[in-house]
Every structure is written in structure tokens, then in C-alpha cells.
Amino acid sequence: MNTIKSYIAQNKERFLNELFDLIKIPSISADSSYKNDVLKTAEIIKESLEKAGCDTVEVCQTEGYPIVYGEKIIDKELPTVLVYGHYDVQPPDPIDLWTSPPFEPVIKKTDKHPEGAIFARGACDDKGQLFMHVKALEFMTANNQLPCNVKFMIEGEEEVGSKSLGTFVKNNQARLANDVILISDTGMIANDTPSITTGIRGLSYVEVEVTGPNRDLHSGLYGGAVANPINILTKMIASLHDENNHITIPGFYDKVEELSREERDEMAKAPFSLEAYQNALAIESVYGEKGYTTNERNSIRPTLDVNGIWGGYIGEGAKTVIPSKAYAKISMRLVPNQDWAEITTLFKSHFESIAPKGVKVEVKPHHGGNGYVTPLNSIGYQAASKAYAETFGKTPIPQRSGGSIPIVALFEEELKSKTILMGFGLDSDAIHSPNEHFGVWNYLKGIETIPYFYKHFTELSK
Amino acid sequence: MNTIKSYIAQNKERFLNELFDLIKIPSISADSSYKNDVLKTAEIIKESLEKAGCDTVEVCQTEGYPIVYGEKIIDKELPTVLVYGHYDVQPPDPIDLWTSPPFEPVIKKTDKHPEGAIFARGACDDKGQLFMHVKALEFMTANNQLPCNVKFMIEGEEEVGSKSLGTFVKNNQARLANDVILISDTGMIANDTPSITTGIRGLSYVEVEVTGPNRDLHSGLYGGAVANPINILTKMIASLHDENNHITIPGFYDKVEELSREERDEMAKAPFSLEAYQNALAIESVYGEKGYTTNERNSIRPTLDVNGIWGGYIGEGAKTVIPSKAYAKISMRLVPNQDWAEITTLFKSHFESIAPKGVKVEVKPHHGGNGYVTPLNSIGYQAASKAYAETFGKTPIPQRSGGSIPIVALFEEELKSKTILMGFGLDSDAIHSPNEHFGVWNYLKGIETIPYFYKHFTELSK
Numbered sequence: 001m002n003t004i005k006s007y008i009a010q011n012k013e014r015f016l017n018e019l020f021d022l023i024k025i026p027s028i029s030a031d032s033s034y035k036n037d038v039l040k041t042a043e044i045i046k047e048s049l050e051k052a053g054c055d056t057v058e059v060c061q062t063e064g065y066p067i068v069y070g071e072k073i074i075d076k077e078l079p080t081v082l083v084y085g086h087y088d089v090q091p092p093d094p095i096d097l098w099t100s101p102p103f104e105p106v107i108k109k110t111d112k113h114p115e116g117a118i119f120a121r122g123a124c125d126d127k128g129q130l131f132m133h134v135k136a137l138e139f140m141t142a143n144n145q146l147p148c149n150v151k152f153m154i155e156g157e158e159e160v161g162s163k164s165l166g167t168f169v170k171n172n173q174a175r176l177a178n179d180v181i182l183i184s185d186t187g188m189i190a191n192d193t194p195s196i197t198t199g200i201r202g203l204s205y206v207e208v209e210v211t212g213p214n215r216d217l218h219s220g221l222y223g224g225a226v227a228n229p230i231n232i233l234t235k236m237i238a239s240l241h242d243e244n245n246h247i248t249i250p251g252f253y254d255k256v257e258e259l260s261r262e263e264r265d266e267m268a269k270a271p272f273s274l275e276a277y278q279n280a281l282a283i284e285s286v287y288g289e290k291g292y293t294t295n296e297r298n299s300i301r302p303t304l305d306v307n308g309i310w311g312g313y314i315g316e317g318a319k320t321v322i323p324s325k326a327y328a329k330i331s332m333r334l335v336p337n338q339d340w341a342e343i344t345t346l347f348k349s350h351f352e353s354i355a356p357k358g359v360k361v362e363v364k365p366h367h368g369g370n371g372y373v374t375p376l377n378s379i380g381y382q383a384a385s386k387a388y389a390e391t392f393g394k395t396p397i398p399q400r401s402g403g404s405i406p407i408v409a410l411f412e413e414e415l416k417s418k419t420i421l422m423g424f425g426l427d428s429d430a431i432h433s434p435n436e437h438f439g440v441w442n443y444l445k446g447i448e449t450i451p452y453f454y455k456h457f458t459e460l461s462k
Numbered sequence: 463m464n465t466i467k468s469y470i471a472q473n474k475e476r477f478l479n480e481l482f483d484l485i486k487i488p489s490i491s492a493d494s495s496y497k498n499d500v501l502k503t504a505e506i507i508k509e510s511l512e513k514a515g516c517d518t519v520e521v522c523q524t525e526g527y528p529i530v531y532g533e534k535i536i537d538k539e540l541p542t543v544l545v546y547g548h549y550d551v552q553p554p555d556p557i558d559l560w561t562s563p564p565f566e567p568v569i570k571k572t573d574k575h576p577e578g579a580i581f582a583r584g585a586c587d588d589k590g591q592l593f594m595h596v597k598a599l600e601f602m603t604a605n606n607q608l609p610c611n612v613k614f615m616i617e618g619e620e621e622v623g624s625k626s627l628g629t630f631v632k633n634n635q636a637r638l639a640n641d642v643i644l645i646s647d648t649g650m651i652a653n654d655t656p657s658i659t660t661g662i663r664g665l666s667y668v669e670v671e672v673t674g675p676n677r678d679l680h681s682g683l684y685g686g687a688v689a690n691p692i693n694i695l696t697k698m699i700a701s702l703h704d705e706n707n708h709i710t711i712p713g714f715y716d717k718v719e720e721l722s723r724e725e726r727d728e729m730a731k732a733p734f735s736l737e738a739y740q741n742a743l744a745i746e747s748v749y750g751e752k753g754y755t756t757n758e759r760n761s762i763r764p765t766l767d768v769n770g771i772w773g774g775y776i777g778e779g780a781k782t783v784i785p786s787k788a789y790a791k792i793s794m795r796l797v798p799n800q801d802w803a804e805i806t807t808l809f810k811s812h813f814e815s816i817a818p819k820g821v822k823v824e825v826k827p828h829h830g831g832n833g834y835v836t837p838l839n840s841i842g843y844q845a846a847s848k849a850y851a852e853t854f855g856k857t858p859i860p861q862r863s864g865g866s867i868p869i870v871a872l873f874e875e876e877l878k879s880k881t882i883l884m885g886f887g888l889d890s891d892a893i894h895s896p897n898e899h900f901g902v903w904n905y906l907k908g909i910e911t912i913p914y915f916y917k918h919f920t921e922l923s924k
Contacts, residue, residue, distance in 0.1 A: 215559070
């Protein structure tokens with residue numbers, strides 16, 4: 001394995017250029033007007049897997065966007081690693097806050113990335129992190145260093161709820177059979193503080209619609225006399241948290257895993273500066289559930305956030321209107337043992353029950369998934385930990401993340417294998433935000449680290 | 463005056479076509495991309511006043527849109543009527559709810575307008591109602607029946623707060639000197655139940671901006687740990703009403719005029735069916751301040767409504783974002799004795815005071831004006847009442863309206879004269895909404911009634 005560093009040094013420019021070509025296609029799955037771009041991206045993924053050394057690669061059609069499946073089986077007696085990733089990206093809105101066009105990647109230096117970072121939508125989430133695995137495979141096959149079998153399953157609907165992936169996994173259990181699932185779609189603490197995500201939160205995403213009068217009304221003639229859907233929506237949403245920022249939906253916390261004092265003390269050892277956190281976000285104070293620290297609030301505790309709200313006149317100037325309808329997109333992050341389908345049902349019945357007479361409420365579930373925890377004593381975790389230790393020179397810290405990869409819980413259910421979340425991005429990389437970026441150093445470090453995972457996992461599996 | 467009916471019969475088609483030409487120009491003052499259309503409309507108003515018989519007409523430049531001033535002085539010893547109106551219109555949004563294009567007027571029959579109504583933005587508010595006065599003047603001058611002097615002051619910024627009108631009035635007191643101000647920018651109860659608006663509410667319109675983190679964040683990584691500006695905005699707005707739907711801003715009700723039981727009993731005599739009201743809006747129940755009836759809630763009581771709200775991702779599909787900012791447009795309708803500037807200050811300091819740590823709040827006042835009450839014993843009111851009685855065959859009912867014409871209180875202050883609100887539209891005409899319309903019958907009835915006002919006002923002034 002002593003050639004990986006030199007292989008990267010020789011191919012660095014090409015690795016970057018190939019990633020740029022992938023990023024340039026706006027594969028926005030949430031917006032149907034980008035359909036052709038999403039489909040084109042699937043084809044590029046297919047070609048890149050073939051070039052990297054996969055024996056068979058197929059663009060598998062689904063009811064939604066296709067799943068690219070590829071494999072290289074060297075010996076059926078050896079372990080098999082299944083790599084999962086996604087080639088779709090978040091919408092770039094709000095566009096005007098980007099300092100360079102979201103689909104024209106450029107390398108710019110930042111405080112945290114003195115060697116430069118790639119600025120573009122998808123640079124980190126997940127095209128950059130996914131492509132590390134393609135380039136690591138290329139190295140291993142080109143240098144005859146692949147120690148086990150490998151399968152790739154790359155989907156195009158992760159940012160819209162992985163609608164087709166569940167069916168695909170259920171219908172292809174034999175083909176997808178594996179010993180461990182490897183995903184790079186999370187982050188680590190800092191470039192000098194490697195960490196591995198050992199828990200992710202579940203998700204329930206819903207859209208709500210409040211309808212008042214059957215048409216927009218003049219707020220002078222009707223104001224104060226009929227229920228204004230916006231005022232009602234704000235009241236209903238506000239009531240979802242109590243004065244301690246606990247969520248008020250009956251039954252919401254019933255299955256929440258309560259961590260022991262010891263476990264919480266262990267978590268509290270992770271390096272964290274509240275001042276630096278607040279300064280980075282330009283906020284005077286953090287805000288959240290009473291009785292929990294910031295790191296607990298966004299990892300081991302469930303939350304409820306409005307991701308979008310709209311209603312009435314939102315143009316320039318003033319319009320004195322009471323709109324007929326108001327809307328919000330609301331997501332709940334869930335912790336292990338909470339079932340997303342059950343939580344969605346609890347939300348729906350509670351939200352409908354608190355609507356006052358005079359309005360009608362509709363709750364439309366978007367998508368969701370359950371949380372997941374990786375056991376620290378699993379072979380997969382041990383292999384990942386050793387891999388980071390070799391390339392970073394430090395044992396990585398196990399850390400629960402607040403994010404969600406809804407499909408991970410389903411993988412374990414259907415494929416009976418553990419998932420290892422080896423992420424190389426940073427929280428400050430602004431994924432899902434304007435000016436998303438991914439450190440060039442991080443991209444190359446990922447490519448360097450992944451082959452060690454294969455090596456250690458194969459050895460530990462013996 | 464026995465020829466007004468026949469004059470209308472002879473000129474009906476032309477009266478409609480001329481109004482259509484005026485309506486076809488999208489004079490949307492709130493949207494600066496329509497600037498040329500607004501300016502063109504001022505020119506058309508000027509020409510129409512000249513044709514109707516004004517001796518001098520001038521398009522007076524202001525810092526905003528021009529004010530069209532016209533006059534016909536027949537004898538300085540006779541009384542002077544000052545007609546006020548506005549040639550700008552509300553934005554037509556949401557466009558997709560219009561059943562015909564908003565700036566292509568068509569006549570369609572409705573239940574309340576069996577003789578047809580003109581469907582278009584501005585058909586009623588205020589191009590249709592304003593043009594009645596132009597056509598009434600045309601009749602009086604063409605038939606030598608103008609009994610007094612007349613002045614017209616038609617502005618182009620009413621829908622955005624009449625920013626330039628105050629200065630214009632202050633700087634032109636001598637030129638605008640009058641004995642009564644006549645405005646048709648309100649409605650009446652029904653075609654068989656004429657009414658005159660004797661009170662209008664004041665207005666304070668503000669825009670609020672809540673800023674949390676300095677950039678949009680991933681709701682998984684930061685959810686629950688930082689203040690989400692949308693959640694905070696909903697909490698802040700929700701807290702502006704208590705459980706009885708009283709407004710919670712300290713000092714808000716201090717100067718509110720409380721009506722006596724007798725006055726409220728008198729109001730309650732106006733014909734009103736709660737069932738018909740609810741059915742017309744397709745709502746199960748009305749909603750408003752405890753202790754007051756529907757007609758009281760939207761006339762003698764102050765109110766607070768959100769007219770627009772936005773923040774986060776509002777496109778197709780799902781985006782798990784905590785936005786940096788969330789916004790709302792909020793208007794308060796005020797009753798006599800409440801001062802709009804004072805209420806705006808109270809709102810601003812209260813709203814800023816309830817912001818939790820972790821967000822910054824900005825309140826931007828848009829515009830406003832005070833409420834107004836017309837004395838029933840004034841010559842102007844008596845003249846209007848007699849005019850309606852002659853053409854409708856019924857004495858009109860005096861009625862307080864929930865709407866606002868912020869400039870009316872200023873007229874009294876600067877010009878020392880009373881304003882008479884002779885409206886001919888109906889509440890169901892959907893002004894400020896999609897499918898605004900104005901009954902053809904109402905348009906012609908207005909033209910028929912106005913000359914009688916001039917006659918009676920001149921006689922009562924002797």
C-alpha cells in the first residue's frame with residue numbers, strides 16, 4: 001500500500017478535473033426541470049465506475065431516477081464491501097448568496113482550507129465524497145491492491161427522500177449481498193481531529209397547508225373577522241414547542257433513547273468551543289431544548305424545524321391581503337428507536353387536531369427514515385478507525401451526528417449488514433447552503449484513507 | 463337634472479369603452495417594473511379630465527408618481543367640491559387564480575351582478591369608481607348643470623401609502639381649498655341596500671426581518687441547536703394575539719374609542735346574515751376578538767394581520783435547511799383616536815423586545831394613516847344621503863368600514879374640510895384579490911347619483 005500517496009501525487013490534477021466535470025451538471029432531483037441533467041449524471045457515474053475497474057456496471061431504471069450499480073468480484077470467498085452514495089444534489093437557492101456560480105466549480109482558499117477548497121453545489125454532498133471511492137477503487141485495481149470484492153450502489157434521489165431505493169434494495173437482496181456498507185456522506189470534526197460518525201438521526205419531512213377563506217381577501221374589509229391562514233399557521237407552529245423548547249406533540253418522546261450520565265459525559269469530552277461555534281455563525285447565543293448541551297441538542301435529541309414557510313404577498317412593497325392559503329415545510333430529526341412512520345402519523349393527527357374552526361388543514365408527508373447507530377465493537381468500525389489512524393496519525397473520535405441518511409436503517413433491515421460512515425467533509429463546508437465547498441486536502445485524504453479500510457476490513461474478517 | 467338617465471342611456475357603451483381603455487394599462491405602483499404604465503395612466507387621466515370639461519389640468523410631478531390636478535371654477539362665490547381618487551392599482555398576484563387576464567377587462571354575469579360586471583384589476587378599486595366622477599362632470603358641463611366649482615386631485619401612490627400626497631397637499635393648500643371632499647373608494651351593502659361609509663380605519667403597515675445564523679444551515683447538523691428564524695418568527699407573531707384574540711402590544715388599546723351600548727345596538731341593526739357571510743367565504747366559522755360581533759370586529763375594533771410571510775425553501779420538493787432569514791409583512795387596522803405613527807412605534811419596540819437571544823430583528827415601517835369618522839349632521843353627509851335617496855329610492859344606511867384610506871385624516875388636518883365617502887362597489891367585488899370586478903349597474907348608478915350630490919350640496923350650502 002506504499003504507493004497510494006505517490007499515485008495521488010501523480011494524478012491529483014486529473015482527480016480534480018474529473019470531479020469538476022461531474023459537479024458541472026446540475027443534477028437537482030427536487031426540481032423536475034433538471035430531469036435531463038440528473039439522468040446525464042447517472043451515465044457519467046456509470047462510465048467512471050467502468051474506468052475505475054468495475055467488471056459490470058448497470059444503470060438500473062426505477063420509478064424515479066435510476067440507480068447506478070457496479071461491482072468487481074475478485075473471489076467469492078473474500079468479504080464484500082458495498083459502497084453507497086448519491087449523485088443528485090440539493091437546489092442551489094438562494095442563488096444570489098453564492099459568490100461564484102453554483103455549477104461552475106472553482107478552488108478558493110479559506111481559513112479552514114488553506115490549501116484550497118472546491119466551491120460548488122455537490123462539491124462535498126455527495127459528488128465529492130462519492131468520487132473519492134471511485135478514485136480509491138481505480139488506485140486499487142490499477143495497482144492490483146484490491147483485497148476483497150466491491151459493489152457500488154449510487155442513487156439519484158437522496159435529496160428527495162430516496163423514494164425508489166427501498167424497492168430496489170428489497171428486490172435485489174442477493175445481488176447486493178455484502179459484509180459491510182461503506183458511506184461517505186457525513187463529516188468529521190476538523191482536519192487535525194478526525195472522527196467517525198457512529199449515529200445519525202432519523203427524519204420525518206412533511207408539508208402543511210392551511211386554508212381559510214375560499215379566496216384572497218382585503219385585510220381592511222375582513223381583517224379581524226375571519227381566520228387569517230398565516231396568523232393561524234404561525235400560532236399552530238409556535239405551539240409545537242413549549243417554553244422549554246420541548247416538542248409538544250403527544251407521544252413524540254415515548255420511544256426516545258435516553259443516554260446514561262456516563263454516555264453523556266463521554267460525549268462531552270469531544271473538543272468543542274461554544275464561543276467559536278457562536279462566532280462562526282455570528283449569533284449571540286445558541287438556542288434549544290432546556291437541559292441539554294449544544295452537542296446533545298443536535299445529535300441525541302429529536303428536533304422540529306420549519307424549513308420553509310410562505311403565504312400572502314411576498315413581492316416588493318405592500319399589499320393588504322388576507323390570503324386564502326398559507327404553507328410550511330417542516331422536518332423532524334429523530335433519534336434511535338423513534339419510528340419515522342409513527343412520528344409522521346403523530347404529527348399529522350396532532351397538527352390537524354390543533355387547527356381552530358374557520359380553517360382547514362392538510363398535512364402531506366414527504367419522506368423520512370429511521371435513525372441508526374454503528375456499534376463501536378464491529379469489525380467495520382475497527383477497520384475504519386485503523387484506516388484513519390494510518391493516514392491522519394491519530395485515532396478518530398466516534399461521534400453522533402445530527403444529520404440523517406434515512407436509508408441506512410433500511411439497509412440493515414434488508415441486507416443484515418452494518419453501515420460505516422466514513423466522512424471527510426467539515427461541518428463548515430456549507431452543504432445544503434450557498435457556497436458549499438469541499439477541501440482539496442480532504443478530497444485527497446479520503447482517497448488515501450479508503451484503501452486502508454479495505455485492507456483492514458479484509459484482515460479483520462479472516 | 464331630468465336628463466342624466468337619458469344621457470347615460472345614450473352614452474353607456476362609450477362610458478364602458480373609455481373605462482376599459484383606462485383599466486388596460488397595468489398601473490401597479492408597488493412594482494417598479496410597471497413605472498411607464500403608471501406614468502402613462504396619469505396622462506390618460508389628464509386627457510379625460512380635459513375632455514370632461516375641466517378648464518385647467520396639470521400632471522404635477524412629485525418625488526414619486528405624479529398627481530393629476532384639474533379644476534373648473536364657475537363662480538368663486540359658489541361652494542367647491544374636491545374629488546379625490548387614485549389611478550394606481552394593486553398587484554394582480556396570485557395571477558393563476560384569475561379566470562381572465564387581470565388587465566384585459568371583460569363583462570361577465572354573476573349572482574350579485576345579473577346585468578354583468580367588469581372583471582379586471584382596478585375595475586372597482588379605484589379606476590371604475592374614480593371614472594364615475596369624470597363622467598358625471600362630463601354630463602354636468604355638457605348640459606350646463608354644474609351648480610358649483612369642482613376640483614380633482616387624482617394620485618398614483620394610494621396602494622403604496624400615498625407617500626407624495628401629504629407634501630403635495632401641504633404645499634398646495636390655497637389651490638386645493640374646498641368646502642367638501644368627495645371620494646368613491648369604498649363600498650355599499652348591496653344594490654338594493656345603499657349605504658354610505660361614515661368611518662374608516664387607520665393603518666400601520668410594517669415589514670419585519672428575523673436574522674439567525676449568518677448563512678443557511680443544514681437542519682440535520684444544526685437543527686435544535688441554533689435559533690431557526692422561521693420558528694422564532696412564528697413564535698413572535700403568534701404571541702401578538704392572546705387566547706381571546708386581543709392584541710398583546712402594550713399600549714395598543716390605550717386610545718381606542720369605545721362605543722356605547724346604544725351605538726353598538728344601532729350598528730347591529732344593519733342587515734347581516736352570518737350564515738350567508740360564512741357560506742360566501744366557504745368557512746365553517748368566523749374568527750376574531752372575543753366579546754365583539756363580526757361587524758364590530760371589522761369596523762370599530764383594531765386588528766393585526768400578517769399579509770405575507772416567507773423564509774427558507776419554498777420550491778418544489780424538500781430541502782432540509784435552516785434559513786439565515788425569515789420575513790413577514792404585517793398590517794394593523796386602527797380605529798379613531800389611535801395614532802398610526804404612535805402605534806408603529808409601539809409595534810416596533812414591542813416586536814424587538816420579544817426577540818430571543820440568538821436572533822436579530824429589524825422592523826421597517828412601510829406606511830400608514832389615521833382612521834376617520836364622518837359626522838352624520840354635516841351638510842356633506844346630508845347631501846350624499848339625499849342623492850342616494852333620489853336614485854336608489856331608499857335612504858342609505860350610514861356604516862363604518864374596516865378598510866383604510868390613510869390620507870383622509872390628513873385632508874381634514876390640512877384642508878379643514880370634511881370628507882364624504884360615496885362608494886358604489888360591493889364587498890364581494892374582490893378588490894385586492896384575483897377576479898376583482900365592478901358591476902356595470904353600479905358604475906352607471908354612480909354616474910347617475912353624483913350630480914345629485916352636487917345639486918344638494920350647493921343648495922344646502924346656501
